[in-house]
Amino acid sequence: MSKPQTSRSRASGRVTLADVAAKAGVGTMTASRAISQPDMVSAALRARVDQAVAELGYVPNRVARALASAQSKVIVVLVPSLSNAVFTDVLAGIQDALEPDGYQILIGNTRYSDAEEEKLLGTYLQSSPDGILLSGLTHSKRVTELLASSRRPVVSMMDLAGSPDTMSVGFSQLQAGYTMTRYLLDKGYRRIGFMGAQRDERTLKRLDGYRRALDEAGVYDSRLETMVSDPSTIALGAELLGRMLSATPDCDAIFCCNDDLAQGAIFQCQRRGIAVPRQLAICGFNDLPVSAWMNPSVTTIATPRYRVGFEAAQLLRAVIRGEKPPATRVDLGFTLMARESA
Amino acid sequence: MSKPQTSRSRASGRVTLADVAAKAGVGTMTASRAISQPDMVSAALRARVDQAVAELGYVPNRVARALASAQSKVIVVLVPSLSNAVFTDVLAGIQDALEPDGYQILIGNTRYSDAEEEKLLGTYLQSSPDGILLSGLTHSKRVTELLASSRRPVVSMMDLAGSPDTMSVGFSQLQAGYTMTRYLLDKGYRRIGFMGAQRDERTLKRLDGYRRALDEAGVYDSRLETMVSDPSTIALGAELLGRMLSATPDCDAIFCCNDDLAQGAIFQCQRRGIAVPRQLAICGFNDLPVSAWMNPSVTTIATPRYRVGFEAAQLLRAVIRGEKPPATRVDLGFTLMARESA
DNA sequence: CTGAAAGCGCTTACAG
DNA sequence: CTGAAAGCGCTTACAG
Numbered sequence: 053m054s055k056p057q058t059s060r061s062r063a064s065g066r067v068t069l070a071d072v073a074a075k076a077g078v079g080t081m082t083a084s085r086a087i088s089q090p091d092m093v094s095a096a097l098r099a100r101v102d103q104a105v106a107e108l109g110y111v112p113n114r115v116a117r118a119l120a121s122a123q124s125k126v127i128v129v130l131v132p133s134l135s136n137a138v139f140t141d142v143l144a145g146i147q148d149a150l151e152p153d154g155y156q157i158l159i160g161n162t163r164y165s166d167a168e169e170e171k172l173l174g175t176y177l178q179s180s181p182d183g184i185l186l187s188g189l190t191h192s193k194r195v196t197e198l199l200a201s202s203r204r205p206v207v208s209m210m211d212l213a214g215s216p217d218t219m220s221v222g223f224s225q226l227q228a229g230y231t232m233t234r235y236l237l238d239k240g241y242r243r244i245g246f247m248g249a250q251r252d253e254r255t256l257k258r259l260d261g262y263r264r265a266l267d268e269a270g271v272y273d274s275r276l277e278t279m280v281s282d283p284s285t286i287a288l289g290a291e292l293l294g295r296m297l298s299a300t301p302d303c304d305a306i307f308c309c310n311d312d313l314a315q316g317a318i319f320q321c322q323r324r325g326i327a328v329p330r331q332l333a334i335c336g337f338n339d340l341p342v343s344a345w346m347n348p349s350v351t352t353i354a355t356p357r358y359r360v361g362f363e364a365a366q367l368l369r370a371v372i373r374g375e376k377p378p379a380t381r382v383d384l385g386f387t388l389m390a391r392e393s394a
Numbered sequence: 395m396s397k398p399q400t401s402r403s404r405a406s407g408r409v410t411l412a413d414v415a416a417k418a419g420v421g422t423m424t425a426s427r428a429i430s431q432p433d434m435v436s437a438a439l440r441a442r443v444d445q446a447v448a449e450l451g452y453v454p455n456r457v458a459r460a461l462a463s464a465q466s467k468v469i470v471v472l473v474p475s476l477s478n479a480v481f482t483d484v485l486a487g488i489q490d491a492l493e494p495d496g497y498q499i500l501i502g503n504t505r506y507s508d509a510e511e512e513k514l515l516g517t518y519l520q521s522s523p524d525g526i527l528l529s530g531l532t533h534s535k536r537v538t539e540l541l542a543s544s545r546r547p548v549v550s551m552m553d554l555a556g557s558p559d560t561m562s563v564g565f566s567q568l569q570a571g572y573t574m575t576r577y578l579l580d581k582g583y584r585r586i587g588f589m590g591a592q593r594d595e596r597t598l599k600r601l602d603g604y605r606r607a608l609d610e611a612g613v614y615d616s617r618l619e620t621m622v623s624d625p626s627t628i629a630l631g632a633e634l635l636g637r638m639l640s641a642t643p644d645c646d647a648i649f650c651c652n653d654d655l656a657q658g659a660i661f662q663c664q665r666r667g668i669a670v671p672r673q674l675a676i677c678g679f680n681d682l683p684v685s686a687w688m689n690p691s692v693t694t695i696a697t698p699r700y701r702v703g704f705e706a707a708q709l710l711r712a713v714i715r716g717e718k719p720p721a722t723r724v725d726l727g728f729t730l731m732a733r734e735s736a
Numbered sequence: 737c738t739g740a741a742a743g744c745g746c747t748t749a750c751a752g
Numbered sequence: 753c754t755g756a757a758a759g760c761g762c763t764t765a766c767a768g
Contacts, residue, residue, distance in 0.1 A: 068745055121760085141477070345629070345632065411761065
């Protein structure tokens, strides 16, 4: 019934547009139009083609379409982690913005590695993406070159570029770090430590904000900073708390660059019988789900991750369509969540 | 310098294999072979082609290759959630297994919705994937049809199929539910509640295991079951704890179908001054990172998520290559983590 | 080990 | 509103 008539040597056995056209009694390109641009075709014809499609169980070959039209309808998204809820939220926003439009999203997990990012980008560029969504502003030389020679629009997420020439959607990581530290200072804490992991771009900027605030208050002390390169986890937070407490026992508050770290530090305090925040205040960053619920609840910075993904995708889509976007540098802000732990 | 000579109307300006071949002074198909199957070509020729590739900055067009070779090197993965760490771990395993082989992974988030799953599968099938990785065993009629007519190999993840005809990699959800309930019975609990969310296939099987264990012990009471359709979150766990306690105040233990729920329930107990496990034992499922660290730590079932993804991908890859896999039904088991909360 | 021709399944101009 | 021809950039048999 739905057997195609082709008998050439390389025929795939797949139902093609030509089969649909033959069944409907029209040319292939008329069939193509009836499917892709139904408005440009008479209702009767559309109905006939639709029926042929249904009877034959025709599935358009996206690969052939991409090759012929030079439009892949593919967007590449590179995130540094999938185990971090921050980036799965970003992805959710991207998917909601792009999927209604028929885009296919190629997700690459760079695991915070430049080498991985280069490799993934090299592979994904082979799919001729219509645009690229990147995490952060700083990338390796090789990545920058690949991006440039691809001549595809790129939007950076989670931070704000210095110039509007680089499209970016996010918020000021530095200012967020500053705001949190100011909050602790205003509460009267003076020996405020910083606990950082991953040593990525965004963590470093939060650290800059922390330093600036402490400098202004005249209470900066580099010994209060603990920074490691390991991925940020609860277990690491627990461990780093121990380290900080033995290095600087007079520390009265800790700004953790991530909620995981803060949670781990608080759990560790509970095990050691250290009262939070009475003996030691602890705050985090990102407002992950556990933070609002645990006891004590975690003071943190809520970040607009879903919206970052959504707005970045919208911006990219506009540029792909050749529109001039209202802004190429979109600041979505952040919110300090003052809770029990600090 | 690297300007292609093509001047036909639809030329994309992109460097093509023909450009590389011309530069190297060989035919296009020789160039193609030098790139894809370097072993079948003399070293001198390979070097010449490689140099032309480098000088021109040639990036192979994966789309054209897919069309010509009828091999897309695309694997479709459908998961019900990306915010659930369970599935991001599964994805990590899949990526580790597939990316070294040059596969491109198309990730679809069905959000536990049949309609979404149908839509995503319909779209992704247009990319002629070489294989498909699915979560769970039960799918809508439409999905089953799409899968059948695609004639692509499919591996189901996270559960075990009844027959080896359906390829599956996971563990017995029912047995895991049974094991956890038996553990609680052995500890002396008799009024054991079940708290479930999402009402998905796997939750229902855990519930079956719970019922079987309680039935055997002669202490089953349907009033102790609370099951809702909302997504499983910490907030929901907190809320459901309240509901269970007012409905069945004599409940002495709760088996939560998910760690989020268990965590939320425990946090809520802490707020209400209910001692866990002394007054109420609570256990979870999946062993998410917070569970080992919070106080009390959460008794739960550790599930081999990463390995499920990894092994499922390996199995699929073997089948795609036409190999006969050692087994088409792979049981990876689970581990009861007895901790403080129950 | 190397190559000329045909084809993968679709869409893009260009006419009517 | 509809169609025949050419082409997107690669690979597959088939010869040499």
